[in-house]
Amino acid sequence: MNTKTNINANTETASTTPEAPETPVTPPVPTPQAPAEAAEHPEAPEAPEAPEGKAGRDAAKYRRQLRDTEAERDQLSASVETLRKQIVAGNMPHGSSAGAELLWTSGCNPADLFDEAGALDPDKLTTAVQDVHKRVGLHFGPSPVHASGTGHYTGTDGPTWSDALKRK
Secondary structure, three states, X not given: OOEEEOOOOOOOOOOEEEOOOOOOOOOOOOOOOOHHHHOOOOXXXXXXXXXXXXXXXXXXXXXXXXXHHHHHHHHHHHHHHHHHHHHHHHOOOOXXXXXXXXXXXXXXXXXXXXXXXXXXXXXXXXXXHHHHHHXXXXXXXXXXXXXXXXXXXXXXXXXXHHHHHOOO
16 A cells, blocks of 8 residues: 655654555455365365354254264264274184284274174174184184194103003
């Protein structure tokens, strides 16, 4: 904005008087919202404030309640999933050569291992563990003890049972 300055000789005071602008000033054009800002609340986009009045205040109150309820729901859902993972980890079938972490890494959903009543289904768990072991190439079942029951003794040449049972 252009201004004229008048300076009095006795005192130095400045007064500004605006001049007419040389070009018309246009109001700024609002820019569209950035995608990162829009992704913050994809479920409940922020509505512009309603006109003053009871309806606008009520709508804002309900939007806040909705956001609070959704945050609580998400927190409870995460807690349930954590509890399900702990239950599965504590009930891994015998013969599994890997822990429950292998199930989660392979993409197994903990909710799929529970029945409609919310109890762990051991058959579903065993089937899921066997499938993951096959996909990864691990052995499922009790580990074989090598050389067990073959009758081969690899110890020293000391006394044998036959020597102990011989009469002297």
